[in-house]
Amino acid sequence: MNQKKIGAFLKSLRKEKKLTQEMLAEQLNVSNRSVSRWETGMNMPDISLLVELSEFYQVSISEIIDGERKNESMQQETKEVALKLSEYSQNELKLEKKKVTGILLIGFGLFIIGTAFAIFPNESSWSSIYACLGAIVSSIGLFVLLNSFSMKKRKCAGISILSFILLFGFFMITDYITVTQFHQVPRFSYKKSYGENVVEHDTFFYTVIQTNPNTEKETIEIVY
Known part of the structure; x- marks a missing residue:
């Protein structure tokens, strides 16, 4: 960087x-000496003053x-590069926002599932509703998180649907264990x-017979 050349240009x-x-000093709210030092190449303006x-x-x-x-062609090229960099920066920012949104949604969804299991008893239909x-x-x-990695929407949708099916399968397995091992009624019963x-x-795979509910003689029997 040639400060003498810059000073002469200014x-x-x-x-x-x-x-x-x-x-000029009055216009920029600086001292006369500052302007003189710029133009003689003794000093450079601050970034804000630039x-x-x-x-x-x-x-x-x-x-x-x-x-x-x-020249005009060089200026046009510079503008185009600046625009491309700006677009790239904005696109990167959008992708980062998508990633954060996706992670927050996943975390919030898991929080809802955990809360549904912890707060509501098995007998409450709200437990299964909130879990789903x-x-x-x-x-x-x-889906949002995968899409932030520029993955095709169809593939993102397929993986997201598969994740829901796996979660539902997890619900069914834990429900079955709860019934058979802990002798409690299932959470995920549709009727x-x-x-x-x-x-x-x-349920979708079996029927549970609850006799004498909420008494000391209560029994839980599973029928396939």
Whole structure:
């Protein structure tokens, strides 16, 4: 970087505007000495002042740093590069936002599932409703996260649907273990039939017979 050349360029730009050093100093709210030091190459303007000088003289910052005007083709090329860099930066920012959104949705969905299992008893239909809702939210979050890696939407959708199926399968397995090992009613039953001291819980794969519910003689029996 040739400070002498930059100073001479700044001086020529000032003269084109027919300004004295005092008038320019007043315009930029700096001292006369600062303007003099710039134009003699003794010192360089701060970055913020470079922006002001660029706007005031209607030249690019790169032209000031180079100490000369660029021809139109070079200016156009510079603008195109700047635009491409700006677009690239914006695209990267969008992708980062997608990643963060996807991770937050996955985390929030898993939180809903955990809360549904912890708060609601097996007998409550809200437990299965919130668990399924959490699985949907997590699957959507996975779709958004995968899409942020520029993966095709069809592939993202396929993986997200598969994740939901796996979560649903996990629900079914844990439900079966709860019934067979801990003798509790299933969470994920789509139908309940009430009789005298008997409740039938129909799931997708088996039926659970609950006799004498909420008493000391309560029994849980699974029927395939």
